[in-house]
Amino acid sequence: xxxLLSLSFAFILVxxxxxxxxxxxxxxxxxxxxxSLPGQEQLPAAPLVIIxxxxxxxxxxxxxxxxxxxxxxxxxxxxxxxxxLAAGQRR
Amino acid sequence: MSPERRPSFVETVWLVTxxxxxxxxxxxxVVYTTLFFAVACVLVFAFxxxxxxxxxxxxxxxxxxxxxxxxxxxxxxxxxxxERQNDTLRALMLAPMDRPALYVGKLVGVLLLxxxxxxxxxxxxxxxxxxxxxxxxxxxxxxxxxxxxxxAAVGTLFAAMLVRARSxxxxxxxxxxxxxxxxxxxxxxxxxxxxxxxxDLPIARMWLSMLxxxxxxxxxLALWTFEPAMTE
Amino acid sequence: xxxxxxxxxxxxxxxxAYAPFAIQNAPYESTMGLVQKIFYFHVPAWIxxxxxxxxxxxxxxxxxxxxxxxxxxxxxxxxxxxxxxxxMGLITGPLWGRKAWGVWWQWDARLTSALVMWLVFVAYxxxxxxxxxxxEKLSAVLALFGMANVPFVYWSVNVWxxxxxxxSVVMTLEPSxxxxxxxxxxxxxxxFAVLLAARVRLETVRASVDELYLSLED
Numbered sequence: 001x002x003x004l005l006s007l008s009f010a011f012i013l014v015x016x017x018x019x020x021x022x023x024x025x026x027x028x029x030x031x032x033x034x035x036s037l038p039g040q041e042q043l044p045a046a047p048l049v050i051i052x053x054x055x056x057x058x059x060x061x062x063x064x065x066x067x068x069x070x071x072x073x074x075x076x077x078x079x080x081x082x083x084x085l086a087a088g089q090r091r
Numbered sequence: 092m093s094p095e096r097r098p099s100f101v102e103t104v105w106l107v108t109x110x111x112x113x114x115x116x117x118x119x120x121v122v123y124t125t126l127f128f129a130v131a132c133v134l135v136f137a138f139x140x141x142x143x144x145x146x147x148x149x150x151x152x153x154x155x156x157x158x159x160x161x162x163x164x165x166x167x168x169x170x171x172x173x174e175r176q177n178d179t180l181r182a183l184m185l186a187p188m189d190r191p192a193l194y195v196g197k198l199v200g201v202l203l204l205x206x207x208x209x210x211x212x213x214x215x216x217x218x219x220x221x222x223x224x225x226x227x228x229x230x231x232x233x234x235x236x237x238x239x240x241x242x243a244a245v246g247t248l249f250a251a252m253l254v255r256a257r258s259x260x261x262x263x264x265x266x267x268x269x270x271x272x273x274x275x276x277x278x279x280x281x282x283x284x285x286x287x288x289x290x291d292l293p294i295a296r297m298w299l300s301m302l303x304x305x306x307x308x309x310x311x312l313a314l315w316t317f318e319p320a321m322t323e
Numbered sequence: 324x325x326x327x328x329x330x331x332x333x334x335x336x337x338x339x340a341y342a343p344f345a346i347q348n349a350p351y352e353s354t355m356g357l358v359q360k361i362f363y364f365h366v367p368a369w370i371x372x373x374x375x376x377x378x379x380x381x382x383x384x385x386x387x388x389x390x391x392x393x394x395x396x397x398x399x400x401x402x403x404x405x406x407x408x409x410x411m412g413l414i415t416g417p418l419w420g421r422k423a424w425g426v427w428w429q430w431d432a433r434l435t436s437a438l439v440m441w442l443v444f445v446a447y448x449x450x451x452x453x454x455x456x457x458x459e460k461l462s463a464v465l466a467l468f469g470m471a472n473v474p475f476v477y478w479s480v481n482v483w484x485x486x487x488x489x490x491s492v493v494m495t496l497e498p499s500x501x502x503x504x505x506x507x508x509x510x511x512x513x514x515f516a517v518l519l520a521a522r523v524r525l526e527t528v529r530a531s532v533d534e535l536y537l538s539l540e541d
Contacts, residue, residue, distance in 0.1 A: 048422050052361045052415040053343075056368065060514065063407050067521045074528040081535040088539065245468065252464065257455030265449055266461075269442040270468050276435070308471055316467065319387045320460045 100195075103188045107196025111170070112203070121169045122207060129162035129212045137219055151222035152282035156238070156275050158212055159205065163242055164264050166204050167250040170197075175254045190318035198247045205239050227285050230295055234285075237302035238278035241309060242271050248313040252320055277302045328520055335513030342510055345503035361419040363503055367511035368411040369437065374515055375405035376440060379447070380470025383463030395459045396530065398466055400522035402447040404515060409441035436472075443469035 098106065115121055133154055140150040174180040183193055213235070217224040224231055249266050253259040281298030284291040346363045382398035385391055416434070417427045428434065443465065450462045 048418045049360055052418045053364060055414045055418075056364050056411050059407060059411050063518065064521075067518070067525055071521070071525045071528065074525060074532060078528055078532050078535070081532055081539060085535055085539050248464065249461070252461040253454075256450075256458055256461065258453045262450060262454060265446045266465055269439050269446055270465070270472065272439045273436070273472065309468065312468060312471060316387055316464050319390075320464050 097187065100189055100192050103192035104196040104199060107183070107193055108199045108203070111197070111200035114173070115200075115204075121166055121173075122204060124169070125162050125166045125204065126208055126211055128165055129158045129208050130215065132158040132161050133212060133215055133219065141220075145221075149279075149283045149286070151216050151220035151224070152279045152286055154220070155213060155216045155224075155282060156278045158216075159209060159235075159239065159278075160242060160268070160271070160275055162208055162212075163201075163205055163239070163246060164267060166208075167201060167243075167246045167267075168260060168263055170201060170204075171250040171254050180251070180254055184321060190321065191314045194247065194251070194313065194317040197251065198243055201243045201247055202239060205243060209235055209239065222286050224282070224286070227290060227292070227295070230292070230299065231282065231285055233299055234278060234281045234295070234302065237299060237306055238274050241274040241302060241306045242267075244306065244310045244313050245270050248317060248320075251317070273305060274302065277305070328517070331513055331520075332517050335510060335517055338506055338510035338513060342503070342507050345506050359419070359423070361415050363507045365412060365415040365419060366504070367508045368408050368415065370508055371511040371515040372405050372408035372412055372441070374512065375401045375408060375519075376444065376466075376470055378519070379405060379444070379466040383466035383470075386463040387460060387467070392530070393527075395463070396523050396526035397519070398463060399451060399526060400519050402444045402451075402462075402466065403522060404518055405444040406441065406448060407518075408511075408515070409437075409444065413438065413441060440469065440472060443472065 136150070136154040136157065140147045140154065171180070174183075184190070213224055213231075216222060246263075246267050250263055253263055253266075256262060277298045281295045281302070284294040284298065342363070346360055379398050379401035382394045382401060385394035386398060420429070421427050447462050447465050447469070450458050450465065454461065
């Protein structure tokens with residue numbers, strides 16, 4: 001197991017620089033029409049748009065869920081403490 | 092000074108600063124360690140940014156301001172750690188003085204410390220990166236002054252407030268850097284404008300005016316919030 | 324105030340349900356084509372983020388100068404929302420930029436300043452989580468300073484040349500684009516208000532729990 005871990009660690013160390021070496025293109029001077037870009041630069045727009053909207057929806061729903069679950073937990077705690085307080089006062 | 096007359100604002104500021112200076116002069120701990128740290132910073136960046144013996148463009152400006160920011164954070168932390176260890180900050184807060192004067196007094200102390208660091212580091216950077224930092228000394232000096240004031244103004248406030256917080260060592264940079272990044276940007280771009288072969292004076296003056304504006308806004312905010320924020 | 328919550332929730336949900344259709348029917352922008360449609364979510368997300376930043380700053384000011392505890396709950400809720408909406412803006416922006424500019428990120432004034440703003444509120448949350456007791460006031464100061472940075476953000480894009488579309492783009496939109504944009508902006512503002520109310524409620528409940536624990540110990 002340990003050997004596997006150290007092997008994968010070594011692999012990551014070696015593989016990382018290859019990502020770092022990728023050169024981003026220089027920024028364009030102004031807005032450049034997509035049709036005049038060289039062939040390999042023409043990205044399909046649809047996946048980007050879909051991912052963007054998906055991210056927004058995921059964040060909204062994820063955050064809503066996060067508030068909801070924390071709220072139910074807090075309300076459960078509130079009921080619990082109120083019960084203990086009431087029980088203590090009755091004594 | 093008669094005990095009945097309360098010292099004026101300026102006198103209070105001087106008293107606080109003088110106290111800090113006297114304590115510092117006895118051990119000189121913060122001054123020496125901060126200076127060494129700043130020099131070490133410059134060296135480390137030198138190894139990072141010099142290619143074939145020549146520095147990358149604009150590296151000198153960036154390195155200068157980063158060294159100031161890092162050593163400033165260190166100095167702020169050390170200065171207030173001293174106050175915390177002896178619980179003297181509470182004593183200062185209990186003293187019958189204008190709270191803003193206490194803030195300004197501490198700020199002046201930090202500024203003097205950073206000025207000492209910059210006096211050493213700026214020529215060092217100019218030398219090591221062959222950067223004509225002294226071609227326009229007045230403008231360069233003003234940029235350094237206003238930038239340092241902006242950085243220290245926010246830093247003094249945050250460091251004072253963090254004295255009683257947990258994880259204060261790591262929280263100071265976390266809080267300080269995002270707020271003072273405009274200062275760093277303005278300082279670096281202004282300095283870089285001065286370092287061009289044909290120094291771009293109007294641009295440098297524009298960044299200087301932004302720094303002045305920033306200083307006014309944030310010192311005012313700090314003076315406003317120091318007292319209510321420091322009292323329970 | 325509470326009575327407004329349900330109608331607001333319904334209106335916001337309706338706006339969000341209608342939004343995809345409005346965006347679909349809006350005309351393509353001449354140079355950027357389909358990818359420009361990210362604009363309808365990207366800019367409203369940043370609007371909501373700035374709104375959250377302002378609310379956090381104002382609530383922080385109330386905490387410092389008037390010492391009110393309930394303002395602190397609003398500040399914390401707004402800071403969390405600023406981080407969430409900012410994250411939306413920071414992810415949708417590069418997705419748009421990759422197609423429109425060819426690069427994922429640009430170190431120009433607008434992007435840099437917006438990122439810095441976002442970091443301020445991340446720092447706020449870190450401070451509240453790890454700073455221990457008594458960090459309410461310090462975080463309020465941080466929020467105030469963060470809010471004071473907002474004008475520098477807007478000012479920088481008009482002073483420093485940048486590839487980012489200037490803020491005046493919004494004013495010059497044609498109605499065919501302007502109306503969907505307005506709808507989406509309203510939707511996001513409504514969403515912000517709804518989420519803020521929900522989040523503040525969470526803090527209020529937590530505060531009640533703390534109070535009850537204290538009286539339990541007595």
